[in-house]
Amino acid sequence: MGGDSLEKLSGRIERITFANEENGYTVMAVKVSGRDKALTVVGTLAGPAVGEFIEMEGEFSHSSKYGPQFQVRTHRLLPPTNLASLKKYLGGGLIKGVGPVLAGRLVDKFGEKTLDILDEQPERLTEVEGLGAGRRENIIDSWRRSRGLKRLLSFLAEFGLGPAVGLRVMRRLGDEADVLIREDPYRLAYEVEGIGFLTADKVARSLGLKADSPQRLAASLLFALNRASDAGHVFLPEKELLSEAAKLTAEEEATNLNLDSLKTALAALLLEGRVKVETGDEPGSAAVYLPRLNRAENWVANDLLEILKTPPTLEIPRPEAALAWAQKTLGLDLSPSQAQAVGLALEHKLLVITGGPGTGKTTITRVISAIFGAVKARIALVAPTGRAARRLGEATGLVAKTVHRLLEYSPQAGGFLKGPKNKLEVDLLLVDEASMVDLPLMNQLTGALPRQGRLILVGDHDQLPSVGPGRVLADLMESGVAAVARLREIHRQAGGSQIVQAAHQVNEGLFPESSQDRDQGDFYFIEENESHNIEEKILYLIE
Numbered sequence: 001m002g003g004d005s006l007e008k009l010s011g012r013i014e015r016i017t018f019a020n021e022e023n024g025y026t027v028m029a030v031k032v033s034g035r036d037k038a039l040t041v042v043g044t045l046a047g048p049a050v051g052e053f054i055e056m057e058g059e060f061s062h063s064s065k066y067g068p069q070f071q072v073r074t075h076r077l078l079p080p081t082n083l084a085s086l087k088k089y090l091g092g093g094l095i096k097g098v099g100p101v102l103a104g105r106l107v108d109k110f111g112e113k114t115l116d117i118l119d120e121q122p123e124r125l126t127e128v129e130g131l132g133a134g135r136r137e138n139i140i141d142s143w144r145r146s147r148g149l150k151r152l153l154s155f156l157a158e159f160g161l162g163p164a165v166g167l168r169v170m171r172r173l174g175d176e177a178d179v180l181i182r183e184d185p186y187r188l189a190y191e192v193e194g195i196g197f198l199t200a201d202k203v204a205r206s207l208g209l210k211a212d213s214p215q216r217l218a219a220s221l222l223f224a225l226n227r228a229s230d231a232g233h234v235f236l237p238e239k240e241l242l243s244e245a246a247k248l249t250a251e252e253e254a255t256n257l258n259l260d261s262l263k264t265a266l267a268a269l270l271l272e273g274r275v276k277v278e279t280g281d282e283p284g285s286a287a288v289y290l291p292r293l294n295r296a297e298n299w300v301a302n303d304l305l306e307i308l309k310t311p312p313t314l315e316i317p318r319p320e321a322a323l324a325w326a327q328k329t330l331g332l333d334l335s336p337s338q339a340q341a342v343g344l345a346l347e348h349k350l351l352v353i354t355g356g357p358g359t360g361k362t363t364i365t366r367v368i369s370a371i372f373g374a375v376k377a378r379i380a381l382v383a384p385t386g387r388a389a390r391r392l393g394e395a396t397g398l399v400a401k402t403v404h405r406l407l408e409y410s411p412q413a414g415g416f417l418k419g420p421k422n423k424l425e426v427d428l429l430l431v432d433e434a435s436m437v438d439l440p441l442m443n444q445l446t447g448a449l450p451r452q453g454r455l456i457l458v459g460d461h462d463q464l465p466s467v468g469p470g471r472v473l474a475d476l477m478e479s480g481v482a483a484v485a486r487l488r489e490i491h492r493q494a495g496g497s498q499i500v501q502a503a504h505q506v507n508e509g510l511f512p513e514s515s516q517d518r519d520q521g522d523f524y525f526i527e528e529n530e531s532h533n534i535e536e537k538i539l540y541l542i543e
Contacts, residue, residue, distance in 0.1 A: 005059070007057065008055070008056070009030075009057075010054065010055045011030040011031050011054065012052070013028055013030055014028075014029045014031050014050065024044045024045055024164045024166070026041075026044070027041075028042075041054075044163050044164055047077070048077060049089055050088055051080050051087075051089025052089055053078040053079075053080065054078070055075065056074065057073050058072045076154075083111065087100070087103050095139055095143050096142040102131075106125075109128055118140075118143045122139075122140045122143070125139065125140070144175050151178045152170055152178040152181075155182075156169070159203050168194065169192050172191055172192050173187065181203065185200050185201075185203040185209070186200045186204060186222070187200075189219060200219070217245070217261055217262055217265035218268060220245040220265075221266055222269070224241055224244040224245050226290065229468075232468065232471075233469060234297060235287040235288055236287075237280070237285050238266070239285065241266070241288050242259050246262060275289065275290065276288075276294035278294075293470075295443075299446070299447065300442050300446050303449070304481060307446070307453065307455060310349075310451040312454055313377075313450075313452045313453070316346040319343055319347065320343075322371045326342075326367045330366060332367065335360065337489060341364050344485050345368045345485075346368075346371065348482075350454070350483065351454075352457045352473065353459075354459060354460060354473070354484065354485070355487025356462060358490040359487035360489070361459075361487060364458075365381075365430065365432065368456065369381065369396045378427045379427070380401075380426040381399070382403050383403070383431070383433045384433055384441070388432055388433040389401055392432045400432075404416075406418070407419070407445070418444075420447045423448055423450045424453070426453055427454065428453065428456070429449050429454070431458065431459075435463045436463075438466035438469055438470045440469070442472045459473050
């Protein structure tokens with residue numbers, strides 16, 4: 001609906017019925033002048049408070065469940081204009097620790113200047129009888145957060161950015177977000193998820209930053225690196241990074257922007273420590289990293305080298321006898337490549353076991369777990385996802401965890417509790433579905449693993465790499481540092497699966513054989529070129 005058809009209303013907020021702190025969706029009752037009953041108002045707002053006045057534009061709608069509603073499209077919140085509304089405003093939950101009674105005492109003490117006192121002279125709260133130091137600090141902090149959010153929303157609204165964006169910005173940058181954005185508008189692009197360079201650039205240019213501003217050029221380079229990280233890359237070659245940044249900063253009008261300007265900006269970022277560079281063999285091939293990913297890459301490499309040169313806590317004294325015992329105990333007859341993989345696991349501290357579907361990776365995991373369990377080794381079995389961890393636990397009969405659970409991830413602590421200063425108490429760490437492990441997560445794992453511990457990574461290197469930056473499994477296989485066991489035979493229990501056969505045919509560069517009838521197997525090809533028929537067939541298949 002166009003802006004000309006929107007209705008304009010204003011009134012006082014009487015009640016907040018519902019407010020989603022994540023996206024700002026709010027349902028509230030507003031007393032609009034000229035109406036006997038409060039009006040139900042819905043929309044994306046952040047930080048509305050009982051007692052505030054709201055000027056809003058929107059349109060009426062009718063809900064069969066809730067009746068008439070006013071859908072807010074744009075709005076502006078204003079502080080109360082009389083003492084009664086001010087008491088309601090301050091006592092309605094806006095400030096943590098201030099209820100109706102204390103709000104009344106504050107307003108009785110400071111009158112119409114109450115909000116100014118909270119903003120500019122909060123130390124005067126000592127004049128309010130019975131208000132202790134701890135409670136005063138809580139009130140001041142809560143008020144600052146509330147005012148900071150309102151300042152931020154007002155600022156972002158000038159650029160068409162709504163409350164949902166404002167809440168994300170506030171969570172990332174804190175109470176002084178508006179001040180930080182004015183200092184560096186491009187923080188919106190490379191620090192807040194979902195806001196691109198073009199949006200941040202719009203804010204920056206409105207604040208007076210010129211096209212050739214060093215700040216703008218530096219921001220384009222950082223944004224390009226962050227975007228590459230989101231796409232799975234640990235670094236970008238210098239030439240490619242400069243090209244990506246040049247595209248971001250290109251404008252329709254003629255400018256003096258060129259690669260030399262971006263090179264100068266890149267050199268400045270390097271001096272400031274905001275990027276890391278590892279030189280290459282050819283011009284433009286130097287690898288440019290975000291510092292956190294450069295640290296992670298170096299730390300993982302150092303951790304693995306330290307693990308390799310440290311003797312293990314325990315050895316398997318007779319590997320061949322141990323393998324024979326495990327096969328007999330578990331009722332298995334391993335293929336030569338499977339037996340070789342188990343032998344490597346008993347011999348080496350760092351091992352990658354890789355193979356496509358149906359090649360027996362799970363069987364080998366059972367055997368390795370049984371052998372190390374028999375010598376009372378402390379075993380940790382992990383996988384990147386809960387589903388994979390459950391499958392791993394079912395296959396081995398042991399407790400398996402997600403990586404995050406094993407490393408005791410704590411949102412309150414802002415990270416993992418297990419790490420270099422608080423190591424895991426394990427002799428063997430086995431990671432299943434390791435192709436899904438990205439570089440930052442691998443950094444957490446190797447940092448937490450005792451140097452005398454063993455590390456086995458199990459996965460299919462032909463699978464898509466991790467969603468996060470890095471291709472840890474494939475790079476480790478190519479490094480020559482880790483022992484590698486490759487499984488190629490498809491075993492009996494998987495040999496009848498057309499899905500397994502098709503996967504291997506694709507890896508060999510062949511077009512997979514499929515059935516035309518879904519009742520003839522578990523892999524079949526359905527050809528359809530009409531979009532409406534495609535939708536119908538998908539719905540039929542998932543019923």
